[in-house]
Amino acid sequence: MENLSEDLDNSTLNCTINHNIHQMLSPVIYILVFVIGLPANCLSLYYAYLQVKVKNELGIYLFNLTVADLLYIFSLPFWIQYVLQHDNWTYDEFLCKICGILLYENIYISVAFLCCISIDRYLAVVYPFRFHQCRTMKAATVVSIFIWTKEILSSWIIFRHSEVTKDAESHAICFEHYPIKNWEHNINFYRFVAGFLFPFFLLLFSYYGILRVVRKSHGTQTKKKIQIKRLVSSTISIFLVCFGPYHVLMLIRSLFESSCDFAARIFNIYHISLLLTTFNCVADPILYCFSSENTYQDFAKIVNTCVKCLRCGQIETTESYPMSTPETAKKIRDQTDLDPK
Template sequence: MNETECIEEQHHVDHYLFPVIYIFVMVISIPANVGSLCVSCQQVKKKNELGVYLFGLSLSDLLYSSTLPLWIHYTWNEDNWTFSPALCKVSAFLMYVNFYSSTAFLSCISFDRYLAVVYPLKFPYLRTRRIAFTISLSIWIIETLFNAIIIWKDETSIEHCGTNKSYTLCFDKYPLEKWQSNFNIFRTCTGYVIPLVIIIFCNQKVYQAVKHNQATENSEKKRIIKLLLSITLTFFLCFTPFHTMLLILSIGKHSTNFGKQIFKLYRITVALTSLNCVADPILYCFVSETGRSDIWNLFKFCHLPSTTSDPGMELEDCSSNRKHTKTHVLSHQLTQVCTKKLGSFSKSYMSSI
């Protein structure tokens, strides 16, 4: 284990603040993402490529949320890791895989909607379930390999505070090693800046296309704006504070006191970034017109006694075969609105997706 400088007052802040945030995220995120997984599976079965990206997003959030009890225990003990070093590595690995697979999947969702609304008839071969599966698999492979360095490095360190007190830290080293600083700068550029540019560009183009389309009703425009804002705000609020602090912490050398203050803020933004696990299921409810009702029906099904000998059929009924509920994804419906003047060809296109 390495040794690091003592920031004892930070441990007292973590003891009260972080468990509250992590418990809040865990309680909401796990059931919400389980429901989102179930509903996105139904969309994948209907050959909806958006469901593939949403499935990957929900799975990533669920994997990270499953490690939150460890982080709760760690912060409640004032940042003293009592589990094995291997478990520290796995927890940190899943945390960073979640952060950057989330930014990647959010970028894919934005680009998919950009093609659907701005070029609904020009690139249908890019909006297939097979392409979505290929892209999603590539994201998982890249993020796994890219963050594998966490598994190989020693992520626990000893922090001595006074003569009789010490902490075993997990992935909380300060000051940063040279390789960590370089790695963080590269990670910020590829995992935050590039996705941010993609999301802003795509959403701005979608907004322009909808704004100048006379066939789109005001109610539909408002719905599109909700979708665009949900994606953009989720990304900006969850990931910008963390990467801002990470970049400041990684660039150049700071005085001891200034560096410690930056590190305190950085630690807080790490906890706040976990809120993306709560925001992503909410995002799904905006993307899918029936997302809220589907998830609600899935939860009702789990709590109501079974009235049929075939639970699988009942689950299918509540999520996809309800008689009076639409099952098209919102953004596909928006594509239909934006292209309905194209007549029967547009109708044929919509039926194919």
């Protein structure tokens, strides 16, 4: 192994933690997310491009959200190999930092763009005319550049520290320290407040305002109301299920983890919560599906096509002309009767 830092944390070196959950659960989840998430996000990227093409600012946020998911998905093969080798990183430390940044920063880039989507929908529904200048392609582009710049700059803190350490079995552990190091505490507190708690209240405020206006609106069609409610419920669900448990346990670790014993007790549940964040890459395409009625219908058509393909054995029956309706068949018979030939 090349370029591994010799400055190993003694507490990590002396910690003996059972990593069996990584061999049992993590590879299954990573492979599942990779197999489902890659085509789903490629499809979402295409639909986001179509939205951008028709000058819909929401497409800018969805496009960036999908790009963030794809970048993380491309790092999954490295994590799959890592966990299958009993948490032993066989590449250099630079690649460990890149994969770790893609893993963790994908969380906060996703959170940021989920907030952008919620604010965009809030302004569109509650103040459709007052803040129109905030809902332009130019504004969405500027906000997206700011988010990416902020997350890239915050990654510099990670590059300043060693991210490959050795455990009691001399395995090279990538991006994890047991117990967590002193410099990580402040970063974790910042991530919990600015990366989870504040965005969560922002989502609640935005969608509460949206639902309140939609309920009082008598001019809004029922179909449109259902679409808006789908977007609200899917965004809140993705946020709570994928990001909630991880941030709560991250806060607990930062407050109470000071020994290997505590790290060992919380290890399994913490990594299960970390795996939940991975499902964000599969959930975001569902969010995109619910954000647009046309996209929802397109996804429904794709699902129906897949179902028909799976039932192809049942289609090949004596009904050889499924495209022919009774009206069409009657017209054919009438034309046959009138034809002198």
